[in-house]
Amino acid sequence: MDSSTASILVEVFFETIGYWYIIIPTILLGLIVGGIPGFSAANTIIILMPLTLALDLQSGLVFMISLYCAARMGAGIPAILVNIPGTAGAAATPLDGYPMAKQGKGQQALAISFVASCIGGLLTTIIALATMPILARVGFYMHSVEMIVVMLFGISLIASIAAQDMVKGLIAGFLGLMIGSIGTDVVYATPRGTFGILELYDGVPLIPALVGLFAVSEAFVIIEKRVIVTHEGEPKAPNWSDTFEGVNIALKRWVHIVWTSIIGLVIGVIPGAGASIASFVAYQQSRSFSETPELYGTGHPEGLIAPEAANNGVTSGTLVPLLVLGIPGGATAAIMLVVMQFHGVSFGPSLFEDQPKVGYGMFMAMAVSYVIMFLTILPLSRYMSRVTTIPTIYLAPMIIAFTLVGGFVPREYMFDMYLALGFGVLGYIARRTGYHVAAILIGVILGPLLEKYFLWSLKKSDGDIMVLFSSTLGNILWVAFAMSIILPIVLGMRRKRKLEVPAE
Amino acid sequence: MSMKQTINRRTLLGTGAAAAALTLATPGLVRANTFPDRNFSVYIPTAEGGGADRNFRAFSSVWKTRLGVDFEPGFYPGASGRVGYEIYMGKAEPDCYNLLFGNVGPEVLNWALQPPTFGIDDYIYFGQVDKDPCCLFVGAESPLQTMDDIFAASKTRKLNVGTSRMAHPASIGLLALGDKLGVDFNLIPLQGGKGTVAGAVTGEVDFSVLTSGSVIAAGDSVKTLLVFGNNIAGEALDNAPSINDAYGMDLPEMLSTRAFGIHQKAIDDFPDRFEVLTRTFKESHEDPALMEAYIATKGQPEYLVYAGVEELAVEKQAMLDLGAEYKALLTGA
């Protein structure tokens, strides 16, 4: 970095800090809309588009970026406390976050999630800023063949989740994949398995499936208990020490935050890939290389850190192809592009020469947002976690209303409310009869993406299946994938042998 | 730029509150017994953030000043735009308050390949915002930098060509080119303009075909080699020649035409309302502010061309005919 870049960065930093009066209210707004299922950052920016366009370039940019970051973080809050992941990016968060809340550690879980999100987001922002030209190249190597393997990393989670009863786990996972196949095919747009329902042509909408399987079904289960928190985990009066304990737990695992957020960053820079892929892949990687894989899904801090650090890594990653190549990586980035173009900024290779302050400004806004967010949200966790102590007779109907409404919001089809209810019933049956809803969900979320990349690869090779092994990077990923499947088994066997000797 | 205004900290709260109040109380702008007395809902059958989004915002920003009410877009992507049309025709009240903002090119092509549940003549397009020819382009770093490179490479292997979707005029343009050159191109539908540009830039495909408006918006990261129509944009499309000039063909222009549409029933039931719509639409088209807004959203000035009910009906029919001709290739049947 030469001195002129450094001076631009310093200048932009102070300018961005000067926008605190936009950043702070936007963060609060972002946390709220992020927490409402279905109300993504992208939706909110669209709704507030007239306001955004009326702001000057720099203010509009700061507004959109801090909203984006805050919404990402906000989505984790209901995912942890009441098992409602509001966006696909937060779908892996409740796997370990919600069990923690049930154990009365909601406050710690929130603190862990905030620390992981902020450090992950801040760190990847800095890395992205420093290595942007190199990172932008990732998209040039990660084509459909390579993405198939990346998707398989995530999908292989089905098998690990299903470990206790493989047959039932696979039934759940493959049922999810089958449900995920509903909709028109990627190439010729032939409708499949849609029951003739128009609203399913575009595939099963994610939010209704997500909230139905996780939250609606859970609402029917929790009414057996007085409160969400189990009896032994009955929380004490609100206190600071739980928050600090959570911060401490997260900070001790800083290495974990670093590498899972980098997974998010790398997946985020690939145009078209998104937070849902990143968080599942990060969770799977985290579990594969863990000393204690059996703890995942029971409220293990690392199982919460991985998806939260990763999905915030994606946030900074999506800016890279937007700024360097002019290609928006996701929905929010696409809307940013529209707004920026309205102000006459053209993205692409020339941006950093013509208007370096815009390019650096976006990263700086992200970094400053994360810092301010950390300071404002952490103290709130002690109050938020009280949700878990509301008696379930009140909480369960609220969860149902809230989630059915959330199912409606993204597309505003009444059908989606029915769908959320349908998935709720399916999820309830699955829970009561020992099938994993998480396995179904992974299939529903990642299945369509896997099929898309698979069909592109096959179409490109005229149907030759060997195309899957046709690229060097792809083959390296295949080996890594095989390793990440085999290694945990080997490690597990070794650990078991060690444990068995003294036990028997 | 007329709409742009600078806001500092002191005015932010005031403006924010005013904007909020305005948004919340918009129905309050009631003018008794006049049309329109409430906001329009516009059904857009593609995803937000794309070319349709940009054009819609530019045009409605001018149109709304003439009508005194706002346009609220709803994006209904899915099944190549089919979902948006089905919902518009099936669920939107035919009262002239619900409009469609579609693309006469690729979207009408759908009906030729697989008929919709409603009658194709039950809706019409009444106002063209802009039209742009499709084109063929490569990524800036692609090893293929000229049409000769592409021709040479296509002799050694089947080239993969990104397109937004199979049923798209750009795909037809490419198939026609393949027929003429005697080479087989492999079309890969990359689901939308963003993916199609990204595919060519990152090397997922050898090159791509797309509506030229989106290609121009992609800037330096791509290079246009051939236009499936007349290159009225010149420099912006790297002075690429037209397919007919370059290869001695007489292919009709492969256009992407963004236009507002409406239920035929709404026209029949409320002819006076429809008259207001068509009149103010035309006036807006002549307003210099439109050109300003259009350019501000990266529109290509040459593409901003008005067309009315008759011209659009002709184009709709032309698309249906082309679709019937290429049906087998585009549906994999």
Added chain:
Amino acid sequence: MPSDHHKPPRQIGGELVIPILAVGFTIYFFSTIWNSPWTAQVSTFMVGGILLLVCAIFFVRAGIWLVRGEGTLGVGNLFTMDDIRTGRIGLLLTTIAYVMFIDTLGFTLMTFLFLAVSMLILAKGKNAGFITMVSAAMALTGWAVFIWAFDTRFPRGWFETTMKAVLANG
């Protein structure tokens, strides 16, 4: 698999619901793509084939348990009389009513009714005053956020129309 003789026999009837649904759905799915281009078929035939296979394995396994007397076709894990006592069935019915009638009654009113009735069922009629207040507050907040502020396309009913008139004139 060694069976634990102290446990009551496994309730296989309930466990069969998901696989039976899965098989039915897969067969239906296949019927919709039978004459489609290969791109529509290739991955779904693969996924569906595996799903049918694992379901078949489960059916065989369930059959063996039944024959050995280690399981019954009971559905006790899915549905018991307890579900009526705890109000779960009541909650399910109110939820179904919520999505069915929201179109006619409108978002705000139906949300209020759903919350109030569900909470009353779960609370077995206690605290009616408090429940009414909480439900009204929630429904009004929902109205303020989704209808008033964000203007989403939630179904409008009597309450929304009245409020709109009040706001427009007031």
